[in-house]
Amino acid sequence: MSEHADCIFCKILEGSIPSRKAYEDEDVIAFHDIRPAAPIHLLIVPRAHIPMLQDATAEHERLLGKMLLLAPKLAKEQGAGNGFRVVINNGPDGGQEVYHLHVHVLAGPRPWKGMAV
Ligand code: 5GP
Ligand code: ZN
Numbered sequence: 405m406s407e408h409a410d411c412i413f414c415k416i417l418e419g420s421i422p423s424r425k426a427y428e429d430e431d432v433i434a435f436h437d438i439r440p441a442a443p444i445h446l447l448i449v450p451r452a453h454i455p456m457l458q459d460a461t462a463e464h465e466r467l468l469g470k471m472l473l474l475a476p477k478l479a480k481e482q483g484a485g486n487g488f489r490v491v492i493n494n495g496p497d498g499g500q501e502v503y504h505l506h507v508h509v510l511a512g513p514r515p516w517k518g519m520a521v
Pocket of ligand 2: 411414415454504
């Protein structure tokens, strides 16, 4: 397990903070963002506590590919019929709030709530 004290997403992964899950397997989970910026707003989160994309290494290549390939699959499952947006915020200037790598998947009919993510 990848329990990092004070990491909200590790707590969601271990189950001590509830979430509305959309998918899970041995490598990743996906759940609905608590403050959705679009009608469909999922977060795809690796079980491994990788803080940012710049902390990922060659050993994470397969994991990162898996996260990206899940995006269209989960968007479709959630009802996205007309495209979707994928966002990874990195560091302060990237607008990152939670320092456990995650992929935002945003979809649904526009207008959305702006560029919150
Ligand atoms: P970041 O800005 O780090 O890319 O995005 C973090 C995202 O996590 C935000 O969109 C925020 O709404 C979401 N978030 C923060 N805390 C929680 C939580 O406890 N549960 C869920 N489901 N989402 C959260
Ligand atoms: Zn974490």
